[in-house]
Amino acid sequence: MLEPTAPAQPGEPEAATIVEPVAEPATASVVAPESKPESVPEAAPAPEAAPERAPVAVPVPESAPEPESAPEPESAPEPAEAAEPAPRGEDGSNPAVARVVTAAVAGAAASAAQPPAAERAVAEPVTPDPVLAAPLPAPAAPAAADDDRPADEDRVVADDRAVGAERGVAVIPVTSPKTAPRKKRTLRVARPAPPADAPRVLTIEGLVKRYGDTTAVDGITLDVRAGSFYGIVGPNGAGKTTTLSMVTGLLRPDGGAVHIHGVDVWKQPHAAKRITGVLPDRLRLFDRLTGSELLYYSGSLRGLDHATVLERSADLAAAFGLEDALDRLVADYSAGMTKKIALACAMIHSPRVLVLDEPFESVDPVSAANLTDILERYVGGGGTVLLSSHGMDLIERVCDSAAIIVGGRVLAAGTLDEVRGGQTLEDRFVELAGGRKAAEGMEWLHSFSD
Ligand SMILES: Nc1ncnc2c1ncn2[C@@H]1O[C@H](COP(=O)(O)OP(=O)(O)OP(=O)(O)O)[C@@H](O)[C@H]1O
Structure with a gap:
């Protein structure tokens, strides 16, 4: 039975607790794995040739017709070329990000002393084994x-x-x-899901992507509401990256449509890129730039003026703990540092929606806690986050809504409680993904070569 506790204060995570497992799992938003649709809506024309996976990780110039084919430059690109003032809110920026960065900078020093995310009070305390x-x-x-x-x-x-x-x-x-x-385990939700009548800021309708005989994405439809912290989970090869690449305009779909704040990502790519921040999978950054050069490039590419780029670069570097690395080549960064500089680049133009593919991968626990804080404040300030992760605990700690994707199809989607159906997200995920595989027939593994 679902028994939410007292409502959380604005900006604070709610400690709504599922005291007992629900007797009947919520099924309204769950699609049975075998109920495969016979046809998939084709809202967009199929391309002539299946493009390769999106190759770039830095913001794509808004004038670029086909971001999938954007080549990596030999030398530092000229930021001014693609600079185009991007209209924002009153002061030209998303106030959510401005607040996030300011707050993050103020708390950056303190965050280093914080325990990892798993131990912080904003999230569910991890029950010790x-x-x-x-x-x-x-x-x-x-x-x-x-x-x-x-x-x-x-x-x-x-x-x-x-x-x-x-x-x-x-x-x-x-x-x-x-x-x-x-x-x-006591099931909790980190934050209340946006109300059902909250505006849909990201709509994904019948996305399809095929690679030869492989259907990587098989008619995915999702709605993400304003102010949501939405997590996508799925086993390896489920189609998460392919989906997010199509959502962000990095990979052309064979069918379906994506709208962000009413903007058609594939018909109005320039407008869509202004309001979207992207952390793609398989980071391919212009890594012969230093960290500060990469931030400057990213900000300039999004139309920010010199002073604003410098100010935001300093704020982001402090928030992500990269101040001492700004003068080093990104090629020399560790995996976690590379992820963080890429995230900073994704946020520098204060987008309304952040789409992040595995943002916590390779990030150390303290940095992950810091990043979680930054994203929670961003969402608290009106931003919307769609991310993918293999970290079920993390998704349960930070997200209010989730989707489980298996075999290129959505098997469950909705609020965290609707998706979990009284189980932990991990149990629900394993159930929908086909259960655990027993390692039978591997006796040779115990024979040891020596
Ligand atoms: N460029 C490509 N060419 C051919 N097949 C591809 C390509 N990109 C992805 N695929 C296939 O599409 C399917 C979905 O891949 P995708 O990378 O989207 O999965 P994923 O859910 O992100 O997996 P993971 O959790 O391992 O990152 C897989 O079968 C993969 O092999």
Whole structure:
């Protein structure tokens, strides 16, 4: 039964708690895996040739007709060429991002001392694993009376602990997966989902993408409402990156349409790029530029003037902890630093919508917490985030809505609670993705080559 707690204060995550698993999973927004549609709406003409995966990670010039074929320059590009003042709000910028960056800069120093995201109060406190968290009993102590493990397993654990005590090391028993009682978790939502009548800022209708005989995306339809923090999950090869690439104008769809704030991404690419910030998969940055040059290029490309680019670059560098790396070539950055500079480039023009493909991949826990703060403030200020991630806990901590994509199709979409249906997101995901695979027939793996 869903029992939301007291409503959260504006800007704060809500601690709505599912006290007990729902008796009947919400099914209204869940599509049975076998209910494959026979046909897919084709709202856009098919291209003559299937293009390759989007190759660029920096903002695409608004004048570029085909971003998929944008070549990587040999030398630093000329920012002024594509500069075009982009109309924004009253002061020419999205106030959400301005607030985010200001707040992030103010909190940047403090964030370094914060515990990782998993430990912060804004999110669900991670329930410690009862096995790992429990103090180790005396070596020969018997197992708890209510433990389900067989007696001989208890003996092995006790023996192991005795040996460990002799050697001065702690031995943590590994519970057999067959007998381990299922860990109960309290389901929470990080924030309330936008109301059902909130405007739809991102609509994806019947997207299709084929590569030869492979249908990477098979009629995906999603609605993202204003102020939503929306997560897409799915197994490897599910079509997440292909979908997000089509959503952001980096990969031409074979069918379907995408609108961002009413702007058709494929018919009005210049207008769409003004209001969208993109972190693509497989970052291919102009990495012979320094961090500050790349930020300057990105800001100039979006029409920001010199002073504004410098000011925002400094704010973003501080927010992402990159101040000391700004004068180094991006080619010399670590994977996490590269991800962060790419995120900063995606945000510098204060877009209304951020589309981020695996933003937390390769990012350390402190930086991930910092990034989460930045994105939460961005959403709290009126921005909208659509991201993909393999981190189920992370999605549950930060997102209010989610979609599970399997085999290029949406199998569940809606608010976090609708998608989970009383389970954890991970359990629901595993269920829809076809369950866990037993590693049978791999006896050779235990033969060890030596
Ligand atoms: N350029 C391409 N040429 C041929 N097939 C492709 C291409 N890009 C993607 N695919 C195929 O499309 C399917 C979806 O790939 P996609 O990268 O979108 O999956 P994903 O959900 O992002 O996976 P992951 O979680 O591993 O990143 C896969 O079968 C993949 O092999």
